[in-house]
Amino acid sequence: GNGAPPYEYLWNNGSTNPILPNLCAGTYTAFVVDDDGCTVSETYVLTEPSQLFPGAGSTDETAADANDGTAWAAPSGGAGPYTYHWNNNSTDSLITDLPPGNYTVTVTDANSCSASQTVVVHIFGCTTLDGIVSHNTCFESCDGTITVTLNNAMLPITYQWDNGSTGAVLTGLCIGTYSVTGTDATGCAGFGYFVIEQPLPLNANASNTDETEPDADDGTAWSVPLGGTSPYSYLWSNGSTDSLIVDLAPGVYFLTVTDDNGCTDLDIASISPVLCIGNHTFTYIEPTCHNSCDGSALAMVSDPNNVLSYLWNTGDTTNFLNNLCDGAYSLTITNENLGCTDQSFTFELDPPDS
Template structure:
């Protein structure tokens, strides 16, 4: 009975507790006790299929209730999680330890297409630009939310900007992690910049003479430059060693960036090999140098004037060298050339031959530092000693050897004095005004040694210039300070008199005979001279600004007036004679004479019809028959006139009409008409 009551109470409590649990609270003796919460389920896993080849899975996260739980799926499986699922609806009943039941309905979505619209893109303005853009959108899909991932790192944005030229991809995933990826390329709208450089490294150590010269092509000029050292110029000059970077932008904002290195110069140094001379004064010492560092080619400057890397054939002593490389950098060093032996040949005195052809040269020598006895050997006289006399001009070679074997050679040149040369020159000094003549002679001297002694055959002494007044021979003797002499002779001519006036005259006449005796404007006038044979030159002046050097010139006066014509003649001494005449030139009067008949029969007389004209500047003529038909027309002062032919046919004899128009020299226009008879 008690057991039955206890069971009844327990059942009653259990039911009451169950309701209390569902309400979330229990009361015992008025004390509030919190009950266990209801079952909650979190669902994850692959709940949508992206393709028919895929399988889904379900992962449950059960919370609340009283563990452990039991699971029963509508497909009769009893596991908590499910795998290898096709699309469809899956229901699971979850029961906890106290019998609480929770039912969860889960759908595995079937495959659904995710289709993107074509990428909307804008290319970059240039290959170095970053102003490209791309935009993506979903054409078919399950709906928001979508996740967007760009290959350049952008996420959750439908548009990517600031893109450089290149290949990109974008991936769009739906809320079930089904995704699709598309690729695209951002191109350059224009060619980018191409930059080439010419770098000049530092020329000399410690200097700041480096440079970077840029050559920019492509893009759109003008360009701007921003160097890492703050410069905004295209090129860098006078810069030091180091790295330099530059950003170049064109007009569109496209940029190019590069870095360049300017290297330091290698400091120059010299390494030498010195060869001492074998004997003092032998002159066979040498210094060979090699340059380390710097930039080839090198220039060498020795203090003795040599300009090669090897200083050769030098005596013992101190020498200095300056080496300059291609950039003008220099290094200087001093060297000492020693002597293996002290044998030395000293020149005490050397004189040249005093006069041309003489044998008065001499050589006086001394030997110093010889080891033991020495021997001498001259090329011209092996037995000669150190002192030579009476030497003619020439070259002499000497070799000296001592007992140590040291040998010294030297070459001597006995120069010949410049030959003393004298030459007599003459001129006649003429006074044309009084007819007086004076001969002048002087001596020109070359060579020898001043001062000179001068003696003339006419008796004058110590003077280079004399006068003479008759024809004959002149001699002069010149002696220089060394006693060398030169003598010369010349034949001189002295005239008895010079040209005098009275053998010069001229006349003039018209070149064409006319009825007018006076000289007219535009007439050819010939001037006929009478000039003595003593005159060798002449010149005419016509008084109108014109001149001539012809002997009998023809001249035309262009204007009227009185003109003084002058003839000047010159003799061999430069003296002149003058003859003048006054010529009256008149303006011709207008004249026209028109014949009344002509006979074109070929006998040379009156064969054409032409008027005689004078003092007219223009002329024209028309011939008509009695019916008014024009038979002939001509213009110009050189016309020969009408020969009675019309259109290649001989015109019949008879009367014809003429009209003549001419202009006088003063510009007046005249017209003459009349008749002429053609006679056959």
């Protein structure tokens, strides 16, 4: 234009160049000053196209293994015309006969601006989640497992459990409830809810009957297990592997019961003997002098349920003797109810010489 060169330039963004490159949308004002100090200004408004959006969509597979999904792009914004590039190398706006999967389209406008979008063609029926549960083998054993499978799914598959685990198999599980969501590569998800159970505590539950008469060795012991998982196996301390053992001598018998899962419990059976004579004590007093014959002996027996008879080697039949001289004495007690005898008291009186 007119004016005396040289010219100076000043833009409202601070630049002093006559040309501004790489500008964004906005308003720009230039001030030009010539050599005489005259100034002119000019304002420019730069606009840009609206944001480019691919507008991609899809339809899912309509039957199992049909591979008939579709995907398309319907762009908006930017500056037409548009070109298309899909991740399966198609360059059409509409692609058909697609197997399940993810499809990404990149749309480029007339100004070489581009934008991308991914859509999913889902497998027919999407997916379901199945699981196999193994419960705890013993009470509080915490050895349960859950194995899940996402059916009709496209790899990769991810799993998310409510306890934070992310695998298809959970192990070392205690009694309780567990839920999981499985998601495949197309975004289809299946949900599962599982319960880990446990058997009741195993109880060997041993019982017994005592000996029926002295030295009969006819005690019995048996087990009727409770809880655990049948069938059960048995091992007694006398080597027997039967649930019932008979003809037992008095004593303690240890039992180990093992259930079908290998859980064990211990118990004992105590066979009590039948005593011919109940609890008893014997006392005697020596004669005070040699040939004084003032000694005594007493048998005290606590056995109120039986009739007892006494026979001393002196011929006496009471539990108390007096006027005893020095010498040897013995007592035999007979249990009239059981028909057994016990020669349980023998002593010798030996008074000091006088």
